[in-house]
Amino acid sequence: MKTEYLDKYPKTLLNKGTGFLSGYSHSLNPYTGCSFGCSYCYVRQMPVSTFRDAKWGTWVDVKKGAAEIFQKELRRAKTKGSVTIFMSSSTDPYQPIEHKEQITRSLLEIMAADSPDFLFVQTRSPLVRRDIDLLLRLGDRVRVSMTVETDREDIRKHFSLDAPPINARLKTLQLLAEAGVPTQATIAPMLPSSERFAETLRSIVSRVCLDDYYMGDGSGGRRTRSLGIHTLYKQLGLEEWYDPTAYHKVHEQLKQFFSEDQIYISQQGFEP
Incomplete structure (x- = not known):
């Protein structure tokens, strides 16, 4: 899927943490839009997407001059109290264009030199490994959360064809x-997975987060339903996975x- 990249010059970078992210003082999005274009992404139903003529996943706004703006905002925010940042709430900070633009890395460089109280990095991209040097400088004030919705590559391809392979994550x-x-x-969001999923994860991490469409899309599952995701589950013969109680199986x-x-x-x- 071809993606159009547009240069934007924002006046602000930090947004107040609200709703699902109310535990954070701020959210931070290095880009607007996301070329991964996952079929279930709740951002498809948000104004940032619905007010655009182009289909979600086919456009990305690159926030030029982000580091300079962010540095000033971070200093200002720290004078007012604790600063906890969620990066990112409506885009992937390590989508492919980051290889070239390095907006996310420039923001991390600011935080490595002037650390917030906590930084949560949410991504599904192996590119985050590039910034291990900066992440280490943040010590225990950072957590990298890698989205791994399933351990089945065939399922990943049905739901998020343009996202990175599971094994790379x-x-x-x-x-x-x-x-x-x-x-x-x-x-x-939790996707259909194999019986070996939990064991696979345990060999790599000591902390996991489990979420689904009903708990995690900010609307009790309504945003996801409006995307027609249930039809895909039906086509795949996996309707039992599209249910508010399905996560109990993986939890067990x-x-x-x-x-x-x-x-x-x-x-x-x-949460921070």
């Missing part, structure tokens, strides 16, 4: 953990390999 989690970067595997599997204090459900897994 798992390998990246392993590299981050071995380097000493705090990590978590995030099964969000996780409990065989992780202790209760290593398993986080929905919002609690994204």
Whole structure:
């Protein structure tokens, strides 16, 4: 899928943490739009997407001059109290264009020199391994949360064809953990998986977050339903996985390999 990239010059970078992210003082999005274009992405139903003529996944706004703006905003925010940042809430900070533009890295460089109280990095991209040097400088004030919705590559291709392969994400989690970067595997949104999923994750991480469409899309599942995702489950003969109680199955599997204090459900897994 071809993506159109547009240069934008924002006046602000930090947004107040609200709703699902109310535990954070701010959210931070290095880009607007996301070329991964996952079929289930709740951002498809948000104004940032619905007010655009182009289809979600086919456009990305690159925030030029982001580091200079962010540095000033971060300094200002720190004078007012604790600063906890979620990066990112409506885009992937490590989507392919980041290879070239390095907007996310420029923001991390600011934070490595002038650390917020906590930074949560949410991504599904192996590119995050490039910034291990900066992440280590943040010490225990950072956590990298890698989305691993399933361990089945065939399922991944049905739901998020343009997203990175599962094995590449798992390998990246392993590299981050071995380097000493705090990590978590995030099964969000939970997709159909194999019986070996929990065991696979346990060999790599000591913390997991489990979330689904009903708990995690900010509308009790309504945004996801309007995307027609149920039709895809039906076509695949996997309707039992599209149910508010389906996550219990994976939760029970996780409990065989992780202790209760290593398993986080929905919002609690994204908290500072």
